[in-house]
Amino acid sequence: MEVDVNQPIVVLDTPGSGFKEEVASQVGTLDLSHCFQCGVCSGSCPTMSHMEYGPRRILHMVNLGMADTVLPSHDIWMCVSCYSCSARCPQGIQITDIMATLRNMAVARGLARDKEATFSRVFVDVLARYGRLCEWQVLLRYYAAEAGLSSVTSLMKQAGLGLTMFRKGKLKIRPDHVEDVQKLREFMTRIGRGEAS
Numbered sequence: 001m002e003v004d005v006n007q008p009i010v011v012l013d014t015p016g017s018g019f020k021e022e023v024a025s026q027v028g029t030l031d032l033s034h035c036f037q038c039g040v041c042s043g044s045c046p047t048m049s050h051m052e053y054g055p056r057r058i059l060h061m062v063n064l065g066m067a068d069t070v071l072p073s074h075d076i077w078m079c080v081s082c083y084s085c086s087a088r089c090p091q092g093i094q095i096t097d098i099m100a101t102l103r104n105m106a107v108a109r110g111l112a113r114d115k116e117a118t119f120s121r122v123f124v125d126v127l128a129r130y131g132r133l134c135e136w137q138v139l140l141r142y143y144a145a146e147a148g149l150s151s152v153t154s155l156m157k158q159a160g161l162g163l164t165m166f167r168k169g170k171l172k173i174r175p176d177h178v179e180d181v182q183k184l185r186e187f188m189t190r191i192g193r194g195e196a197s
């Protein structure tokens, strides 16, 4: 590959945007520049093979202020919050919390377009509605939100399994819910407005 010496190796998407500081402030008292790029986090990550960059490079890009690359990244939705990276980081950087913060920021800025993001949103919507998980509602809402031909095919494939689970009493048509569902919904609305912690 020919290298153009007049071009920078790393292009900062939004230099000076305050992205790094914003991430740090949302995660807490954390100096992200303490990361010395040892790679222990990426080496510990069970979903690394499904990521494009991995936690080490994500953190490096956060430090470089590359919001435009990090926030639309598929990688932040591949994190399963296992805390392996946070537990092993020699610098005590809470990468799991950073990943969660990046997902929140991606949603807030309308950059969460992955199907994993859709699933997370639907999952939380159903929990916020009942306080309990209702599997068939999650699946239906998810496939409706994805609304593609492959989604319809996937849903059809799952129909047989759903029917078997229903026959065996493992799938309830009427969703379970917490005792005071109204209170839960009011609480979730307040969280949505940023009024509850």
Ligand code: SF4
Residues within 6 Å of the ligand: 034, 035, 036, 037, 038, 039, 040, 041, 042, 055, 056, 059, 088, 089, 090, 091, 092, 093, 095
């Ligand atoms: S383990 Fe910690 S110090 Fe090492 S690359 Fe990951 S975040 Fe940086």
Ligand code: SF4
Residues within 6 Å of the ligand: 041, 044, 045, 046, 047, 048, 055, 078, 079, 080, 081, 082, 083, 084, 085, 086, 095, 096, 099
């Ligand atoms: S918390 Fe996320 S980024 Fe860290 S090791 Fe687990 S899956 Fe990977």
